[in-house]
Amino acid sequence: MPPAIVARGLTRRFGHFTAVNDVSLQIEEGDIYGFLGPNGSGKTTLIRMLCGLLRPSSGSATVMGLDTVKESEQIKRAIGYMSQQFSLYRDLTVLENLKFYARIYGLRRSRARRRIEDVIGIVGIGDYRGHLARELSGGWRQRLALACSLVHEPRLMFLDEPTAGIDPVARRELWNLLFDLAGQGVTFFVTTHYMDEAERCSHIGYIYFSNLIVSGTPNELKQLPEVTPREAVRLEIRAPRLASAMRALNSFDYVLDATIFADSLHVLAQTNTEERLQRDLAREGFGEVQVIRIPPSLEDVFVTLTRKRDTDRAGTTAPAEAL
Amino acid sequence: MLWGIGAVIYKEFIHIVRDPITLFLMLLIPGIQLTIFGFAIDLEVKHIPTAVYNLDGRPESRQLVDAFVNSAYFKIVATPLSNDALVSSIVRGEAKIGLKIPPDYTDRLLLGQDVTVQLLIDGSDSTVAMQGLNVANAIALRQSLSIVSRSLNREQPPIELRPRVLFNPDMKTVNFMVPGLVGLVMQLVTMLLTAFAIVREKETGTLEQLMVTPVSRFGLMLGKLIPYACIGAIETTFVLSLMRFLFGVHIAGSLWLLAGFSLIFLFTTLGLGLLVSTIAENQVQAMQVAFVIILPSVLLSGFVFPQENMPKVIYWASQLIPLTYFIRILRGIIMRGAGFYDLWPQAAILAVIGLTVLVTSALRFRKTLS
Numbered sequence: 044m045p046p047a048i049v050a051r052g053l054t055r056r057f058g059h060f061t062a063v064n065d066v067s068l069q070i071e072e073g074d075i076y077g078f079l080g081p082n083g084s085g086k087t088t089l090i091r092m093l094c095g096l097l098r099p100s101s102g103s104a105t106v107m108g109l110d111t112v113k114e115s116e117q118i119k120r121a122i123g124y125m126s127q128q129f130s131l132y133r134d135l136t137v138l139e140n141l142k143f144y145a146r147i148y149g150l151r152r153s154r155a156r157r158r159i160e161d162v163i164g165i166v167g168i169g170d171y172r173g174h175l176a177r178e179l180s181g182g183w184r185q186r187l188a189l190a191c192s193l194v195h196e197p198r199l200m201f202l203d204e205p206t207a208g209i210d211p212v213a214r215r216e217l218w219n220l221l222f223d224l225a226g227q228g229v230t231f232f233v234t235t236h237y238m239d240e241a242e243r244c245s246h247i248g249y250i251y252f253s254n255l256i257v258s259g260t261p262n263e264l265k266q267l268p269e270v271t272p273r274e275a276v277r278l279e280i281r282a283p284r285l286a287s288a289m290r291a292l293n294s295f296d297y298v299l300d301a302t303i304f305a306d307s308l309h310v311l312a313q314t315n316t317e318e319r320l321q322r323d324l325a326r327e328g329f330g331e332v333q334v335i336r337i338p339p340s341l342e343d344v345f346v347t348l349t350r351k352r353d354t355d356r357a358g359t360t361a362p363a364e365a366l
Numbered sequence: 367m368l369w370g371i372g373a374v375i376y377k378e379f380i381h382i383v384r385d386p387i388t389l390f391l392m393l394l395i396p397g398i399q400l401t402i403f404g405f406a407i408d409l410e411v412k413h414i415p416t417a418v419y420n421l422d423g424r425p426e427s428r429q430l431v432d433a434f435v436n437s438a439y440f441k442i443v444a445t446p447l448s449n450d451a452l453v454s455s456i457v458r459g460e461a462k463i464g465l466k467i468p469p470d471y472t473d474r475l476l477l478g479q480d481v482t483v484q485l486l487i488d489g490s491d492s493t494v495a496m497q498g499l500n501v502a503n504a505i506a507l508r509q510s511l512s513i514v515s516r517s518l519n520r521e522q523p524p525i526e527l528r529p530r531v532l533f534n535p536d537m538k539t540v541n542f543m544v545p546g547l548v549g550l551v552m553q554l555v556t557m558l559l560t561a562f563a564i565v566r567e568k569e570t571g572t573l574e575q576l577m578v579t580p581v582s583r584f585g586l587m588l589g590k591l592i593p594y595a596c597i598g599a600i601e602t603t604f605v606l607s608l609m610r611f612l613f614g615v616h617i618a619g620s621l622w623l624l625a626g627f628s629l630i631f632l633f634t635t636l637g638l639g640l641l642v643s644t645i646a647e648n649q650v651q652a653m654q655v656a657f658v659i660i661l662p663s664v665l666l667s668g669f670v671f672p673q674e675n676m677p678k679v680i681y682w683a684s685q686l687i688p689l690t691y692f693i694r695i696l697r698g699i700i701m702r703g704a705g706f707y708d709l710w711p712q713a714a715i716l717a718v719i720g721l722t723v724l725v726t727s728a729l730r731f732r733k734t735l736s
């Protein structure tokens with residue numbers, strides 16, 4: 044079986060601006076590929092190129108073994124796409140929207156009826172059949188959009204920020220749905236900027252200023268040498284007065300980085316400095332603090348890689364403090 | 367090639383019935399426009415308010431005044447008693463025409479001498495001024511002629527013109543305006559509806575969603591046009607009925623011919639709507655672009671102003687406007703009872719323009735999507 048998606052040097056320019064720069068990646072069937080990046084980094088542009096909506100300026104890609112430029116018509120029948128903004132007909136009912144998409148994909152009458160009932164069951168929107176799409180809340184709208192893009196049984200789904208702007212419960216339920224579908228062999232390409240969602244993906248790519256910085260499984264990313272240098276450890280410190288503790292930590296020369304994380308501090312320090320750290324904090328008046336070693340979180344990974352990228356972009360050699 | 371057309375038509379009709387306000391406005395607006403234009407736009411000027419300052423007052427002078435009143439073009443609203451009062455009644459706007467008859471009017475006529483009657487005209491309203499001047503001239507000429515004939519012992523002036531107006535015998539403005547209005551209203555409604563229906567999908571992002579489905583460009587385009595062609599046909603029937611039954615304008619020619627030629631025009635205006643949708647990114651822009659197309663249609667199509675008097679360049683421009691030909695067709699069939707052989711050249715040019723518009727916008731439509 045060919046990989047679900049292969050991109051080679053995919054680039055898209057708008058005038059002088061490069062929205063996606065030289066992106067190469069490979070996604071296997073059955074993956075849930077989470078594509079992360081800040082706003083404006085080029086996620087939507089990349090999806091549009093993969094769906095055949097936008098021609099690449101250079102580079103090429105295949106989706107389900109089909110070329111995105113030459114065979115875009117066949118690709119359209121094989122994939123599902125849920126765009127960033129809600130783009131169903133608000134003045135049509137849930138059922139009418141589904142019927143419309145079933146017809147657009149040319150499903151025969153009996154198969155259309157069966158598939159519509161199937162997807163209604165999958166997303167659980169049965170109670171809202173007769174409601175106009177505009178009457179639905181954010182979470183239900185996303186479910187309807189998902190249902191519409193599933194009606195023709197695609198093997199590969201592109202979801203562009205499907206959970207943006209919906210409440211946490213709806214968010215979690217939508218993800219559970221994606222896992223169910225992935226269990227049935229559907230491949231997902233999902234963009235998001237929620238870290239917790241990224242942690243749930245089988246594979247992750249991180250795009251920053253149009254460049255794909257890393258791609259791999261969450262574990263692979265956490266073990267990257269750039270993220271935790273060989274002579275450094277990641278520590279979690281619970282201390283009172285977090286803000287001043289952070290300032291104090293940053294003034295120690297063996298501390299490479301200290302940031303506040305919820306109710307604790309995440310510190311990147313030289314190896315074998317835990318006891319020294321406790322002593323120094325006690326001297327500064329923070330009392331007896333707890334220090335434990337932790338693996339990097341995905342957020343640590345992205346923050347570190349982003350900083351490294353920024354300093355590289357600025358053309359300076361990365362100073363130790365920046366790591 | 368037409369993949370997805372059925373689905374698009376199905377959906378488009380749902381949009382139409384779900385939006386009864388638009389549906390209602392589509393029938394109401396032409397109704398209102400037709401009524402306003404039909405009843406209010408009267409290019410003939412009658413009963414011009416006139417002030418008469420008669421310094422003579424004897425029967426001969428009153429005969430002249432009567433001739434003015436009997437023409438029905440003038441209505442005496444004031445009889446000032448001084449020159450200043452006469453002028454001021456015009457300045458105030460009370461009267462638009464002032465007639466001043468000198469004290470020696472009768473005397474000079476009886477002596478066979480020339481007499482000067484002064485006519486003051488308010489030129490600020492040029493239509494009224496022109497008409498008033500023409501009619502007053504004609505009246506004076508008639509009066510003079512009858513006096514001259516009497517002195518030559520003839521009962522009648524030697525030449526008598528007996529005009530017979532072939533079509534629209536009462537020369538009612540309504541009969542002239544309303545058929546043109548039918549064309550204008552058709553263009554306005556079908557063009558705007560089509561343009562909005564497509565631009566709305568651009569705005570809400572549903573067009574992008576459609577582009578990742580297997581719907582074909584052509585299927586999508588026709589699927590969008592066909593429902594609005596139906597609406598346009600209903601609209602045309604409605605407006606023609608209003609014309610016939612509210613304004614009593616009879617259709618002299620063949621109804622089938624009118625229907626057939628209307629269909630050509632309908633596809634031209636749908637094409638224009640499509641063209642607007644390829645230029646505009648949102649509904650506000652669509653409105654503006656549509657306005658740019660509508661304005662010359664109103665001014666140059668011969669709807670109000672005769673094309674014969676236009677400067678050369680503008681005349682040529684007016685020959686590119688589809689409504690120009692459709693108005694000729696409408697007036698031809700409705701008023702003159704013209705048949706296919708009288709009008710086919712107009713219809714042929716209209717078809718060529720329509721085809722050009724449709725093909726151009728179809729090609730542009732493809733481009734905007736990719």
Ligand SMILES: Nc1ncnc2c1ncn2[C@@H]1O[C@H](COP(=O)(O)OP(=O)(O)O)[C@@H](O)[C@H]1O
Pocket residue numbers: 057062080081082083084085086087088089
């Ligand atoms: N059609 C376009 N024309 C010009 N610039 C565009 C176009 N589409 C996207 N961009 C620009 O490309 C950049 C990346 O956009 P996008 O892919 O939408 O980012 P993301 O989805 O990650 O937020 C943005 O700066 C955006 O302004």
Ligand SMILES: [Mg+2]
Pocket residue numbers: 083086087088127203
């Ligand atoms: Mg985006």
